[in-house]
Amino acid sequence: MLGPGTTVTHAAVKTLAECGCTVLWTGENAVRFYAQGLGETRSAVRLLHQARLCSDSERRMQVVMRLYRMRFQEEVDDSLTLRQIRGMEGARVRQAYAQASRDGGIPWTGRAYRRDRWSASDEVNRALSAANSCLYGVCHAAILSLGYSPALGFIHTGKMLSFVYDVADLYKTDLTIPMAFHAAAEKPPNLETRVRYACRESFHNGRLLQRIVQDLDQALAFDEATDDQPFADDEARPGGLWDPQEGEVAGGRNQEDE
Secondary structure, eight states: OBOTTOOOOHHHHHHHHHTTOOOEEEOGGGOSEEEEOOOSOOOOHHHHHHHHHHHSHHHHHHHHHHHHHTTOSSOOOTTOOHHHHHHHHHHHHHHHHHHHHHHHTOOOOOOOOOTTOGGGSOHHHHHHHHHHHHHHHHHHHHHHHHTOOSSOOSSSOSSTTHHHHHHHTTTTTTTHHHHHHHHHHHOOSSHHHHHHHHHHHHHHHTTHHHHHHHHHHHHTTOOGGGOOOTTSSOTTSOOOEEETTTEEEOOOOOGGGO
């Protein structure tokens, strides 16, 4: 994650990309996200699968329900409406805030912050924003590395990071909420730095990237057996051509065949 003032060479970025390391360009204290490098995969099979789900109302609803169910420890009644489940989700998050407040001994009056006045927020809200920003970066990297689109969200919509928010919400109550309250309770001289270090350690020790990869395919019901990764050994291999009857047909010419 590269912040303001970072200097990096073309060769360094090229090496990172070749090694499958996603580079994120962020704002000061990693609280804003501006751009990212290309993910590791060169196959569009997962992106096409995601697009089909997102563009079909019935299949999209199935993904939405799976995403919500993945957040709860108990089974969710199939008869509940989406509005009822969102009410349950709101109660779950409020309970997580209340529990973290009790554990950290820090008063909690609610989530409130102003993007244009970072320092005006209290310590807990600043810690939450910093921790969530780190979480968004990791989720974004996992989404890109698998070949999904961060823009094609199911619960969230309308932004280029909509799917990032969908995925990150799976982990906030377990990771960033308790972590932010704990960091704020320590009253470190540089709260945002302390939060980033805590996130780095927690994400690494909990193998969060591996967890996200598994959860992504589960949420989108992607069958890995259908992904033969035709570009794994040759990223410059030509792709196919769309056909209305056959779907995909061979396309592109290799200069060696001419």
